[in-house]
Structure formats: structure tokens, C-alpha cells
Amino acid sequence: MTTTAKQAALQSVPALLARNAVQFANSTAYREKEFGIWQAWTWKETAAEIDAMALGFLALGMNRGDYVAIIGRNRPALYWAMVAAQSVGAVPVALYQDAVADEMAYVLEHCGARFAICGDQEQVDKVIEVQGSAQSIEQILYLDKRGMRKYDHGRMNWLSDVQAEGRAGHSRFEAELAARRAELTYDSTCVMLYTSGTTGKPKGVVLSNRNIIETAKASAEFDHLGLNEEVLAYLPMAWVGDFIFSVGQAYWTGFCVNCPENAETMMHDLREIGPSYFFAPPRVFETMLTTVMIRMEDAGATKKRLFDRYMAHARKVGGAILDGKPVSAADRLKYRMGEALVYGPLKNTLGLSNIRVAYTAGEAIGPEIFDFYRSLGINLKQLYGQTEASVFITQQPDGEVRSDTVGVPSPGVEVRIAENGEVFYRSPGVFVEYYKNPESTASTKDADGWVATGDAGFFEDGTGHLRIIDRAKDVGKLADGRMFAPKYVENKLKFYPDILEAVLFGNDRDHCVAFINIDLAAVGNWAERNNIAYSSYQELAGHPRVLGSIQEHVETVNASVAQDPMLSGCQIHRFLVLHKELDADDGEMTRTRKVRRNIVEQKYADLIAGLYDGAASVYTETEVSYEDGRKGVLKATLELRDARVFDTGAAQVAAE
Amino acid sequence: MLDTQEGYVTADGRQIGGVVMELKNITLRFGGVEAIKNISFDIRTGEIRAIIGPNGAGKSSMLNVISGFYNPQEGDVIYKGYKRPRMRPYQVARMGIARTFQNIALFEGMTVLDNIMTGRMNIMKSGFLAQAMWWGKAAREEDEHREKVEKVIDFLEIQHIRKTPVARLPYGLKKRVELARALAAEPQILLLDEPMAGMNVEEKEDMSRFILDVNDEFGTTIVLIEHDMGVVMDLSDRVVVMDYGKKIGDGTPDEVRNNQDVIDAYLGVAHE
Numbered sequence: 001m002t003t004t005a006k007q008a009a010l011q012s013v014p015a016l017l018a019r020n021a022v023q024f025a026n027s028t029a030y031r032e033k034e035f036g037i038w039q040a041w042t043w044k045e046t047a048a049e050i051d052a053m054a055l056g057f058l059a060l061g062m063n064r065g066d067y068v069a070i071i072g073r074n075r076p077a078l079y080w081a082m083v084a085a086q087s088v089g090a091v092p093v094a095l096y097q098d099a100v101a102d103e104m105a106y107v108l109e110h111c112g113a114r115f116a117i118c119g120d121q122e123q124v125d126k127v128i129e130v131q132g133s134a135q136s137i138e139q140i141l142y143l144d145k146r147g148m149r150k151y152d153h154g155r156m157n158w159l160s161d162v163q164a165e166g167r168a169g170h171s172r173f174e175a176e177l178a179a180r181r182a183e184l185t186y187d188s189t190c191v192m193l194y195t196s197g198t199t200g201k202p203k204g205v206v207l208s209n210r211n212i213i214e215t216a217k218a219s220a221e222f223d224h225l226g227l228n229e230e231v232l233a234y235l236p237m238a239w240v241g242d243f244i245f246s247v248g249q250a251y252w253t254g255f256c257v258n259c260p261e262n263a264e265t266m267m268h269d270l271r272e273i274g275p276s277y278f279f280a281p282p283r284v285f286e287t288m289l290t291t292v293m294i295r296m297e298d299a300g301a302t303k304k305r306l307f308d309r310y311m312a313h314a315r316k317v318g319g320a321i322l323d324g325k326p327v328s329a330a331d332r333l334k335y336r337m338g339e340a341l342v343y344g345p346l347k348n349t350l351g352l353s354n355i356r357v358a359y360t361a362g363e364a365i366g367p368e369i370f371d372f373y374r375s376l377g378i379n380l381k382q383l384y385g386q387t388e389a390s391v392f393i394t395q396q397p398d399g400e401v402r403s404d405t406v407g408v409p410s411p412g413v414e415v416r417i418a419e420n421g422e423v424f425y426r427s428p429g430v431f432v433e434y435y436k437n438p439e440s441t442a443s444t445k446d447a448d449g450w451v452a453t454g455d456a457g458f459f460e461d462g463t464g465h466l467r468i469i470d471r472a473k474d475v476g477k478l479a480d481g482r483m484f485a486p487k488y489v490e491n492k493l494k495f496y497p498d499i500l501e502a503v504l505f506g507n508d509r510d511h512c513v514a515f516i517n518i519d520l521a522a523v524g525n526w527a528e529r530n531n532i533a534y535s536s537y538q539e540l541a542g543h544p545r546v547l548g549s550i551q552e553h554v555e556t557v558n559a560s561v562a563q564d565p566m567l568s569g570c571q572i573h574r575f576l577v578l579h580k581e582l583d584a585d586d587g588e589m590t591r592t593r594k595v596r597r598n599i600v601e602q603k604y605a606d607l608i609a610g611l612y613d614g615a616a617s618v619y620t621e622t623e624v625s626y627e628d629g630r631k632g633v634l635k636a637t638l639e640l641r642d643a644r645v646f647d648t649g650a651a652q653v654a655a656e
Numbered sequence: 657m658l659d660t661q662e663g664y665v666t667a668d669g670r671q672i673g674g675v676v677m678e679l680k681n682i683t684l685r686f687g688g689v690e691a692i693k694n695i696s697f698d699i700r701t702g703e704i705r706a707i708i709g710p711n712g713a714g715k716s717s718m719l720n721v722i723s724g725f726y727n728p729q730e731g732d733v734i735y736k737g738y739k740r741p742r743m744r745p746y747q748v749a750r751m752g753i754a755r756t757f758q759n760i761a762l763f764e765g766m767t768v769l770d771n772i773m774t775g776r777m778n779i780m781k782s783g784f785l786a787q788a789m790w791w792g793k794a795a796r797e798e799d800e801h802r803e804k805v806e807k808v809i810d811f812l813e814i815q816h817i818r819k820t821p822v823a824r825l826p827y828g829l830k831k832r833v834e835l836a837r838a839l840a841a842e843p844q845i846l847l848l849d850e851p852m853a854g855m856n857v858e859e860k861e862d863m864s865r866f867i868l869d870v871n872d873e874f875g876t877t878i879v880l881i882e883h884d885m886g887v888v889m890d891l892s893d894r895v896v897v898m899d900y901g902k903k904i905g906d907g908t909p910d911e912v913r914n915n916q917d918v919i920d921a922y923l924g925v926a927h928e
Contacts (some may be wrong), residue, residue: 034810035803035806035807036806145873146811146869147869147872149873150668150669150872261815261816262813262815262816264815264816265815268816
């Protein structure tokens with residue numbers, strides 16, 4: 001009875017705050033580096049700050065159901081503002097701080113925010129700029145006072161002043177605040193987050209307290225997260241992951257959220273904090289690895305030899321030791337030596353010494369990068385999630401980690417694969433609705449609560465792990481009915497540093513062909529080291545030795561694709577290296593650097609035809625736009641090459 | 657019309673105070689060369705005062721007179737109501753005047769933090785022996801100074817290079833570090849000698865914002881020399897125009913822009 005009563009009381013984030021302020025009163029809740037020192041707040045102090053802010057919001061007339069835009073980098077006071085807004089029954093809406101004014105205008109207008117809480121002058125300026133169209137904004141609050149003195153403060157307040165006002169008026173507003181907090185239930189809205197909107201306008205995903213708290217609870221149990229975890233909050237506050245990690249899980253387990261000094265000091269702050277639980281997109285892990293490798297190139301001969309030798313050993317046994325698999329005593333001993341000499345110091349430099357659980361998600365991570373971190377003994381895992389799911393759909397349990405799967409369904413999540421390969425899920429984290437967009441809600445979520453991910457994937461036989469292969473709309477069929485999943489193969493190609501982009505064709509054809517874009521930086525560097533002279537991108541892209549090395553990559557990828565019975569049809573039979581980089585200015589890519597498949601297919605129809613009719617070379621003229629808007633024509637004769645393909649399941653040469 | 661001690665209100669609504677420094681009939685000679693010829697103007701509390709002019713007009717010399725590096729042969733510098741006697745530059749610095757240099761003058765081998773700390777040298781009270789021994793009061797004092805320095809670092813957003821040796825920084829950041837060092841001295845008057853020389857547009861925008869913020873946040877009076885006309889006209893409240901050592905204009909940016917002598921000086925007219 002008491003447990004149920006307690007559970008009933010913990011049905012909102014403010015309720016969790018009240019619990020933490022008593023139960024974890026003197027544990028650190030937030031840290032932020034400011035003026036060169038880590039400033040800390042305990043849960044008790046945090047609760048007092050949030051109370052003052054909530055009272056101040058009441059004094060400003062914030063109503064139930066008001067939308068409160070929060071725009072800025074990760075800072076404790078902005079997290080507090082979210083919880084304070086929830087406390088008075090309003091709904092926080094976090095916006096991407098690097099959004100340009102236009103994008104901001106759409107979101108502010110769409111949610112009809114009455115209050116905008118900004119990190120600094122830059123964000124305030126943007127809000128003022130869009131106030132013409134987003135007329136609902138009544139009050140702007142800001143955190144950093146710098147440069148704000150000259151602004152008209154008729155409808156503008158410094159957040160600390162709001163808190164002071166709240167403290168001063170506490171006897172007037174305290175009863176009202178208590179009443180508003182008591183009204184919050186499991187079904188009241190916890191937060192609204194906008195999807196980034198790669199297709200069409202952003203959609204406001206409404207997440208309830210149930211979504212957030214149930215998800216936080218389940219995921220914290222899955223990875224045994226506790227009070228003593230340290231996390232670094234550095235990813236955008238508008239991203240659902242940050243909300244789950246830095247608010248959901250932090251409030252559920254009571255662990256400490258650390259905010260970096262500013263964006264540029266992130267790596268340094270990471271090292272000072274040494275988080276035990278860490279999330280980063282593949283890009284961050286890639287950058288870290290590149291930095292290490294570059295610095296090792298410059299290191300002395302002894303150090304370099306030591307590094308190479310022990311890293312080779314780590315690659316051999318590190319992953320297995322981490323997964324708890326049997327490893328010989330001699331290898332273990334050598335790994336320990338490596339830990340003392342190489343891995344330990346390296347992890348310390350990267351700030352990853354204390355990692356217990358690390359996740360990456362968002363896009364495919366290169367297997368070498370993934371294995372590098374695992375082999376060092378860092379428990380890096382993958383998860384698959386969406387804003388609509390309150391992040392978690394699948395994740396990898398300890399001991400079952402691989403770079404090519406995204407794990408098993410998270411606790412409480414049901415996953416099914418539709419006829420066409422699309423992944424559907426149902427869970428307590430499933431979003432309530434898209435705000436003011438019933439059509440999209442209906443087309444995404446069915447009456448039984450199943451949500452379409454838009455991704456195609458399948459469960460692997462034997463392990464029960466989900467593998468995501470592509471966006472569902474891009475998945476097609478070859479002429480003989482085998483599955484065509486271009487992105488799956490393209491990603492494998494793009495893991496090679498000298499391949500920048502790859503575009504696979506094959507829908508409704510009898511086999512696949514590919515366009516490759518070389519990475520000028522990587523290939524240029526290689527050419528320099530090998531004394532290969534070239535005068536232009538085009539010349540380098542057509543160099544026989546470049547083509548030769550690309551061909552090796554294509555064939556290695558073919559061999560690996562052939563291992564997979566479902567996808568073996570996607571092997572590349574012929575390919576060419578494009579004479580120009582695919583470019584957003586020519587409409588071949590989106591501004592976020594995603595290839596527009598249809599446009600590329602139309603524009604280079606002559607090349608595709610050449611690849612399919614077996615020509616050895618094709619002459620082509622391509623229109624290009626220069627940055628200043630002029631147009632030009634690029635003429636080139638491209639060499640088309642055949643690549644070896646392999647039999648399904650066996651790495652043997654097939655007769656072509 | 658600006659002769660009263662009451663000051664004036666700027667176009668963007670800031671209240672400017674009374675005269676903090678008055679330069680009266682300044683003439684500066686180097687041997688036979690007259691670098692500054694009988695120039696008078698004043699600087700008021702809280703304003704951003706620009707000195708502009710073509711190359712060789714005597715702008716930097718003027719700044720050096722204000723900072724006490726040069727002593728004019730004729731004329732008086734009236735600072736806070738008193739005629740300033742001949743002084744060494746460090747004595748002037750102790751009276752609340754700090755500066756940056758046209759050619760960056762930082763300690764290249766030292767970190768950003770240490771460089772900015774040197775800006776507080778003049779304010780430190782403990783002796784250098786006590787500081788070297790890190791003894792008693794000196795240690796406590798350094799903590800206080802470090803706190804002030806950290807505020808400046810935060811203000812100018814250079815946290816990420818706190819521990820980086822200055823030699824490794826790009827030009828634009830070095831300029832910002834120099835500004836930080838000048839600010840660390842908590843000056844009443846800040847002299848900026850071409851703060852934006854050699855910067856790209858983005859760096860210029862950043863620097864402009866910092867200059868405005870310094871003026872806004874600390875109420876610091878700023879005297880700056882700058883070549884970029886757009887920047888000067890946007891930033892400053894009043895402008896002195898010099899040409900061949902003479903003052904040819906003085907007033908608000910608009911007044912100066914429409915002054916025929918100024919137009920001639922910039923567009924080029926045959927000098928007699």
C-alpha cells in the first residue's frame with residue numbers, strides 16, 4: 001500500500017525533485033564550470049532554486065498549459081527553468097540554440113509560446129527578431145546579463161530577478177504553487193520537443209510524464225544506473241536524448257549532471273569530470289580517435305612502437321575481455337601490462353577512464369572506431385531510438401555488443417517488423433501526439449499504439465538483435481525480388497576514410513552499381529605521401545592508382561555484404577569514381593549533406609546507362625554551379641570498372 | 657554645446673558623464689617634426705571616443721600622450737580636474753588608464769591566464785619576494801586576483817584557451833587576450849590602438865561587440881584608434897579627426913561624416 005502510494009506520488013518531474021530534495025538532499029545534483037571552477041548545487045539547493053523560479057513564474061503570470069520556449073546551451077539554470085515551468089503546469093519546449101531565426105520563428109509560432117527563456121543576448125536577439133511573426137511571445141527572460149543593459153525591459157527580465165521576485169513573494173504564491181504541483185499527473189505533458197524535420201516542417205512531439213518517467217526507470221535499471229553516476233550534459237537541450245539523460249534519468253536516479261564551461265571547452269571538461277555514463281554521436285568518437293592517431297604519428301619512436309604493439313593486442317583480446325569471454329592467462333597478463341602502459345593513460349587523456357556505460361546512436365558507426373573503444377575496455381554500446389519513443393527502442397545489453405546491430409528491444413518495448421521490412425514499436429515511452437497535427441499523428445501511430453519508425457530492419461536469427469538497414473522508403477527490390485538496401489552498402493563504403501560519399505543504384509534492376517566520391521583531404525594526403533602529382537580533383541579522381549584502391553574497398557565490401565544472405569544481392573558489380581563532388585549547391589545533396597538519390601539518378605543517367613551496358617568508359621558533360629552563382633560545364637571521360645562479387649555466405653569468387 | 661560638466665545623452669540612450677580628461681593645446685615634436693600640432697579635445701566619462709585619420713596623421717602619438725608614454729612639449733593633460741605632471745607610463749597606468757597595442761605586445765611564451773594576470777601587477781599589494789615565496793598574504797591575494805581575472809576570461813569568452821601559450825594562438829584571439837589583459841587592470845579609461853587591424857569580418861564583429869559590452873557592463877570610458885570607417889562610425893559616440901598632426905574635425909559620427917575638411921582628407925585634396 002505504501003509503495004503504491006509512493007509510486008503514485010512520483011508521477012511528475014517536480015514530484016521527483018521533491019523526493020530527491022529529501023532523499024538525496026546533500027548529494028550533488030548539478031555542476032557547472034564557471035570562472036574556472038566547478039560550481040556545485042546539491043539536490044536541496046537545486047529544489048530551492050527551482051522553487052524560487054517557479055514562484056517568480058507565477059508572479060509573471062505563467063498559466064497552466066502555457067508553452068515556455070527554452071533556448072540556450074546546457075546550463076543548470078535552463079534545466080531548472082524547465083522543471084520550474086512544469087511546476088506551475090506549463091510545458092517546456094526546448095529549441096536548438098543554433099537554429100537560425102526563421103526556423104525558430106516556425107516553432108515559436110507553432111507552439112504559441114508565451115514565454116521565451118534565453119541563455120544569452122544572442123538568443124534574445126533572435127527571439128526579438130522573430131517576434132513580428134511569433135506574436136504570442138509576451139515575456140523574454142534571459143540568463144546571462146552581458147550586453148542586456150540597453151534593452152527595453154518592459155517585457156523582459158533577468159532570470160535571477162525573476163527568482164528574487166519569487167522569493168520575495170513566496171507567501172503570496174506558495175499555496176498556488178503547491179496546488180499547481182498537486183495537479184500534475186502521469187498523463188500531464190512533461191515536455192514538447194520538435195523533431196529536426198529533415199522532411200518537411202518540424203513536428204512537436206508531446207511527451208507525457210508517463211513517457212519520460214517510465215522510460216527513465218526502465219533504462220536506468222537496464223544499465224544499473226545509480227546515484228553516483230556522473231554525466232556531462234553537452235548535447236543540445238532540444239534533443240530528446242539530452243532530456244532523457246539529463247532530466248529523466250538524472251531525476252529518477254539522482255545522479256549528477258555536469259555542464260561544461262562552453263562548447264569549446266567540452267573535451268577539457270570531459271577530462272576533468274571523467275563521466276561514468278556517457279553518450280556521444282559517432283562523429284564525436286570519430287574526432288577523438290582521429291586526434292589520438294594524429295598525435296601518435298607525431299610521437300617519438302619508442303612511444304609509437306609501444307602504442308602500436310599494445311593496440312594490436314587490445315584489438316585481439318580487449319573486446320573479448322570486456323564481454324567476459326574466455327581469454328588465456330598470458331593474454332590477460334599482457335592486456336594488464338597494456339592497461340598500465342597504454343590504455344589507462346590514453347583513456348585518462350580522453351576523459352574516459354571512469355566510463356561504465358557509453359552509448360552511441362543516431363547514425364552508423366564505423367566498426368574500426370567502435371572496436372577501438374571497446375578494445376580499450378570502454379563499454380561502448382549502441383542503441384536505436386527516436387524522439388517519438390522517448391529515445392529507447394532497442395539497446396545492447398552488456399556482453400552482447402557488436403558494431404552491426406542495435407541490440408534487443410529495451411525493457412517494456414515491443415518491436416515488430418512489417419511485411420515490407422519496416423520496424424514498428426510499442427512502449428510506455430510512445431509519444432502522446434504531434435502537437436496540432438492529428439494527420440501526422442494518425443499516420444505514424446495506430447489505434448493500438450504501434451508506431452512506424454520509417455526504418456527498415458530485421459531481427460537476426462539466433463541472437464534476436466535488431467539490425468537497421470535503411471530508411472524504409474529507400475529500400476526496394478532487385479528485378480529478381482532480392483532486397484535492395486542502398487544505405488547499408490553505402491555506409492560500409494563510407495567507413496573508408498578515402499571514400500566521402502557513395503550512391504548505390506539497383507532498384508528494379510538485375511544487379512547493383514555504384515557511384516563513389518573520393519574524400520579530397522584523405523586521398524590528397526595519400527597522393528602527397530606517394531609522390532602522385534595531380535592538378536585537379538577530377539584528375540585525382542580518375543587516377544588509376546586511386547581507382548585501384550577504391551576497387552579493393554568495393555570488393556572487400558562485396559565480400560562482407562555476401563556474408564549476409566538477405567542482402568547479398570546488394571553487391572556492387574560495377575562502379576565509377578565521380579569526376580566532381582556531390583554538392584548541395586547543385587541540388588545533389590541536402591544542406592545537411594544527405595544525398596538526393598532521385599536527382600543524382602536523373603542528372604547522371606548517362607553514367608548509369610554506361611554502368612549497366614558494360615561500357616569501359618563514358619564521356620560526360622556536367623553542369624556545375626559555382627559559389628558565386630555562375631554556371632559552368634565540366635567535361636570528363638570516366639573509367640568504369642568491374643568489381644568482383646562473391647557467392648552468398650561464402651567468400652568465393654563468383655563467375656560473372 | 658558640450659561644454660557643460662553635465663554630459664549628454666547618446667543616440668542609443670546612454671547617459672554620458674562629465675569630462676574625465678581634457679587635452680589642452682597639445683603640441684608634440686620629435687626633433688624638427690611636429691607630430692601633433694596644437695590639438696585640444698576632451699574625453700567624457702562613459703563614452704566611446706574615436707580618433708581617426710589617414711596614415712601618419714598622429715593618432716598613435718596622441719594615444720601615447722594620453723597613456724603618458726610621450727610628454728608633449730606644449731600643452732596640458734587635465735585628468736579628473738587636475739593638471740597631470742610628467743609621469744612614467746606605469747604611474748599613469750596606476751591612475752586607471754590601460755591600453756592595448758597596435759602590434760600585439762604579449763608574453764608569447766606564457767599562457768593566456770598568466771598574461772592576463774600581469775594586467776593586475778599594478779594592483780597587487782604584496783611584495784615580489786613574498787609572491788616568489790608564495791607566502792602568507794601573497795597566496796591569498798593571488799586567489800583574489802585570479803577571481804577577477806576569471807571574470808574577465810568569462811566576459812571575453814576565452815575559457816577554452818586559458819592554459820594555452822599565447823604563441824600558439826591565431827591573431828584574432830591574441831588581440832582578444834590583449835584586451836583581456838587591459839581589462840584585468842580594471843581601468844577607468846581604456847585605450848585601444850587599432851583593435852581590429854588585420855581581422856576578418858567575423859572577428860571584427862566579435863571585437864565590436866566586446867568593446868560595446870565592456871563600455872556597457874563596466875562603464876569604462878574607451879578611446880580607440882581605428883582605420884575601418886564603418887566600425888568607427890558604428891561604435892563611437894564622438895570622433896576626433898586628425899590629419900597631418902592637426903585636428904580637422906570633432907563631433908558625433910554624423911557631424912564628422914558631413915564635415916568638408918574630413919571628406920577632403922579622406923578623398924584626397926592637394927595640400928598647400
